[in-house]
Structures are given as structure tokens and as C-alpha cells.
Amino acid sequence: MSGQTSPDAGTPEPSTPPTATDKPADREFDIVVFGATGFVGRLTARHLAEFAPAGTRIALAGRTETKLAEVRRGLPAAASSWPLIVADASSPSSLDAMVARTRVVCTTVGPYLRYGEALVVAAATAGTDYVDLTGEVPFVHYSIDKAHETAQATGARIVHSCGFDSIPSDLGTYLLYRKVTDDDAGTLTDTTMVLRSMRGGVSGGTIDSMRVIAEEAKDPQTRRLLLNPQALSGDPGDTPKVNMSSEPSDIAVVRARNVDPSLTGTLAPFFMSSYNTRVVRRSNVLLDNAYGPDFHYAETMNVGGIPILSALLAGGVSVGTGAFLGAMSFGPTRRLLDRVLPKPGSGPGEKSMQKGYFVSETYTRTSTGRRYRSQMKLSGDPGYRATAVMLGESALTLALEGPELPARSGVLTPAAAMGDALVERLRVAGAAFDVRELT
Incomplete structure (x- = not known):
């Protein structure tokens, strides 16, 4: 859906992201982008290649290695050595293996009611933080029922709706x-x-x-x-x-x-x-x-x-x-x-x-x-480029801003899981925020 234009719609130029601090080597990767061969998955991978701090360990995941390799070739040079992981939403064992290797899984594979249930349970069970783009009430309800208590026990943050929604x-x-x-x-x-x-x-x-x-x-x-x-x-x-x-x-x-x-x-x-x-x-x-x-x-x-x-x-x-x-x-x-x-x-x-x-x-x-x-x-187009920015920065916030995050786990929301830390990362990535009292 198109909206009307506005003369003040611009946002400030992104500043240079800070260098990543040393992180515990408890997992092989900081972020795995699952669904990297899809349209928004590719955009998210591109954003991470351009904005992830030096030293961030990122991998691309999807059903077909040749397609993943093709996506990687089209990304900026920073992504040239990113590993590729073959995983399929219909194969729970491949999802279990994928989430066990990463601190955060960032998934664009939807509709989530069709393709997301096994992954959210796998992430919660493995103690792996998770971000997605769902706008499906029944899926989040399922996630709360099936994964919230498990995620609380393992310390996983399951964070839905990290794009234009919501x-x-x-x-x-x-x-x-x-x-x-x-x-x-x-x-x-x-x-x-x-x-x-x-x-x-x-x-x-x-x-x-x-x-x-x-x-x-x-x-x-x-x-x-x-x-x-x-x-x-x-x-x-x-x-x-x-x-x-x-x-x-x-x-x-x-x-x-x-x-x-x-x-x-x-x-x-x-x-x-x-x-x-x-x-x-x-x-x-x-x-x-x-x-x-x-x-x-x-x-x-x-x-x-x-x-x-x-x-x-x-x-x-x-x-x-x-x-x-x-x-x-x-x-x-x-x-x-x-x-x-x-x-x-x-x-x-x-x-x-x-x-x-x-x-x-x-x-x-x-x-x-x-x-x-x-x-x-x-x-950026809200449903595509801007959404990729918000999703990518959400994944980076969970992966890199641990000491700044609220002490919460379970099935969360962007505000409850990341709050001020996400706001600051989005500012660096080009979002403009203004909060004021009206008179």
C-alpha cells in the first residue's frame, strides 16, 4: 500500500558502527540468517554485511547450498567468507543442528504458521535467541504456549515481530x-x-x-x-x-x-x-x-x-x-x-x-x-528495506549488546527484550527518533 509523501521524510546518514567487543566463544556463530535466499532474507544479509561490527560471526542458512552461495556472491565483500548452512523448515533435525551453532537465529521463513513452529521450539530448547518478522497472532500464541517456559528455563529470548510489524x-x-x-x-x-x-x-x-x-x-x-x-x-x-x-x-x-x-x-x-x-x-x-x-x-x-x-x-x-x-x-x-x-x-x-x-x-x-x-x-520501503534494517539490528542487538539488555527470557516483544539498546542501534543505522511533551 502506498502512502502520501512528506517533505520531512528523510533520515540522517548512518554513522560508522562501533567495533564488536570480545564475546564468549560458546557458539560458532553470533547470527545465522535463516531464509537468506528469500527477498527479505537477502536484504537482511546485505544490511548485516554493511553494518555488522568487525568480528561479528555470521552464517547464511537455507534449503539449497548452491542458492546460498549465489546470494553470498551478490553481497558486499565482508560476507565473502560467511559459512553456508543447509537447513529446512520441514526437517526438525536440521533446525536443531543449526540453532545449536549460533547465539541468534534470524528467520525470514514464513508464513510462520506453516514454517515456523519447529524452529521456535528448537531455538527455545537450545537456549538460542531468535528474531522473526511474523504478523500472525495464532503463531505467536502457539509460541507462548509451546516455547515460553522452555525459553525461560534455557535463557533464550524469543522475539517476534522485528520489522515494520511491530x-x-x-x-x-x-x-x-x-x-x-x-x-x-x-x-x-x-x-x-x-x-x-x-x-x-x-x-x-x-x-x-x-x-x-x-x-x-x-x-x-x-x-x-x-x-x-x-x-x-x-x-x-x-x-x-x-x-x-x-x-x-x-x-x-x-x-x-x-x-x-x-x-x-x-x-x-x-x-x-x-x-x-x-x-x-x-x-x-x-x-x-x-x-x-x-x-x-x-x-x-x-x-x-x-x-x-x-x-x-x-x-x-x-x-x-x-x-x-x-x-x-x-x-x-x-x-x-x-x-x-x-x-x-x-x-x-x-x-x-x-x-x-x-x-x-x-x-x-x-x-x-x-x-x-x-x-x-x-x-527505505517499509515492507522490504526498512524491515531488513530493523530485523538486522534486532539480531545484532541480541548478539552483541548482552550487558545492556533487560534480564528477561521467554517469548518476548522488541520493547521488552531489547528496549533502549535496540533504539540506540537503530539510531546508528539511520532511524530518527523524537520524543517530546506537547503544549
Whole structure:
């Protein structure tokens, strides 16, 4: 999906990354990129080749050694000696062998409901940190049930959703919490992320995940899980039973001034809010409900500030989102959509990706009545290049920033697992963050 351009969409030039410090040689590798022959896998490998500190031990993994070698030949010189590992999502023994060799496994192999279950259990069992790009509520729910307690016992950090879903959402709220706490301004109450502007498209992998979710949603139990605003907030085997109205609607059209008096027009639903909101709420639980007893979270999308026009556009987005999801669950219409939607493993050209960007803003009013806004900007197509930056930096954070990380293990979120350390690495990689009180 394309968004409107913005004159302030640029981000600062990346500075030179620091040199890696000495690390325990308990594993052969610091990071293994699993799925390196896929489109986003290649982009992630390229980012690591360009930005990983000297001495970082990285390997590429996938089903076919010849294809891995071809990918390696197309990467910057720093990757020329990276080892290749043959591993297959359908072969649990190959996954066990792979995760036993690395401190962090970084996987782009989705849809994760089809291809990710064995890997997340293998990583948790081996005590290996894990990052992925999932946007699938049922998969994360499975991960909590099957891997959380094991990961806590082994010390593994299983961190889902380390791309456009859901780092802007999760870190945007986390940074508000840190600022409000530092200012002794109370706690967060109604908090809303606004996708202010973006240029780029929905990745083929995201579309493929939507196909899988549409099929899974035919099951009544899965459908109830998808509609539960606290679906990911419980302990293993425990899904909180709450009313849908306990949190803001994921498909509501919202008057912008209700989010913050500085905004105008009408805001549309953000198409990934039904996933991102669950991640942010899980972060709050993992942080011992630090965001506050009256914390509620929603996501929206800017469609312009002209009142009548933005209202029409927002209404169209709301109707269109529902129609699209319905069409994806109905065989004949889905086959028609499949002819025009991006295919998994494919992506835009280099020039198109370079022109992409996103700007997200998260607004809150605190329990003391003060207003705050956090902002994140990152260049690159959100679903591809920017996602590769966020995923790659998440893997590097887990691999290299151990002393700076919170003392948590289990099935975590980006904010709960990495917090400030990830923010700082993303800044070095070109992301711009701004957090301020509004007057």
C-alpha cells in the first residue's frame, strides 16, 4: 500500500558502527540468517554485511547450498567468507543442528504458521535467541504456549515481530513510557499510533501470511483468538477472556482531534492494527503493566487533514479493509487477488525501495493530563528495506549488546527484550527518533 509523501521524510546518514567487543566463544556463530535466499532474507544479509561490527560471526542458512552461495556472491565483500548452512523448515533435525551453532537465529521463513513452529521450539530448547518478522497472532500464541517456559528455563529470548510489524508500534509506545516516567508525569492512558506518512508497499510475505490467517479464521476457536484484543497477553495455556470493547476497535474511523488537539481531519484504520496492538499490549504485561492501569492502545493511519475529504477516505479504507479480508477468505475472489498481489519471495526494484520511507507518530495523554508524542522515521520501503534494517539490528542487538539488555527470557516483544539498546542501534543505522511533551 502506498502512502502520501512528506517533505520531512528523510533520515540522517548512518554513522560508522562501533567495533564488536570480545564475546564468549560458546557458539560458532553470533547470527545465522535463516531464509537468506528469500527477498527479505537477502536484504537482511546485505544490511548485516554493511553494518555488522568487525568480528561479528555470521552464517547464511537455507534449503539449497548452491542458492546460498549465489546470494553470498551478490553481497558486499565482508560476507565473502560467511559459512553456508543447509537447513529446512520441514526437517526438525536440521533446525536443531543449526540453532545449536549460533547465539541468534534470524528467520525470514514464513508464513510462520506453516514454517515456523519447529524452529521456535528448537531455538527455545537450545537456549538460542531468535528474531522473526511474523504478523500472525495464532503463531505467536502457539509460541507462548509451546516455547515460553522452555525459553525461560534455557535463557533464550524469543522475539517476534522485528520489522515494520511491530517495531514502530512497540518502540513508539515504549519511548513514550520512558519519557513520561523520566518527567514524573504519571502513567499512560489513551495512546494511539498514527502512521503519519509512508511510501512503499505491502510485502509478498505479509500477503502470504494474510492468506494463511484467512484460512485459519474459518475455525471458530481461531476466529475468537483473532478478535480478542488481549490474545497475546496471557501466560502459556491462558488466553485472557475479555470483551472486544475493552480496547479500541481495530477498524474504527477516528476523529483526529480525539487522538490529539494538534491533529486535524479524520484518521483511517491501519491495516496491521489487529496484530500490532496485541504486541504492544503484551509488552505492557511483560513490563509488569508499567504503562499504567488506564493504558489503552489503538492504531490509525493519516489520510489527510481536510475534514470532509479525509472522512470520506477514512470510511473507504475501513470498508475496503473489511472487504479485502473477506475476499481473502473466499476461494474464487482470493484466486483473482492472487493474480495482482505481490508474491512471496518477490519485491520491488532497488530504486523503488530507496525512495520508500515511513513516519509513525504515537500520541498519549498521561494520568496527570499532560500530552506527549513520540516519532520514528526510517528511509527505505517499509515492507522490504526498512524491515531488513530493523530485523538486522534486532539480531545484532541480541548478539552483541548482552550487558545492556533487560534480564528477561521467554517469548518476548522488541520493547521488552531489547528496549533502549535496540533504539540506540537503530539510531546508528539511520532511524530518527523524537520524543517530546506537547503544549
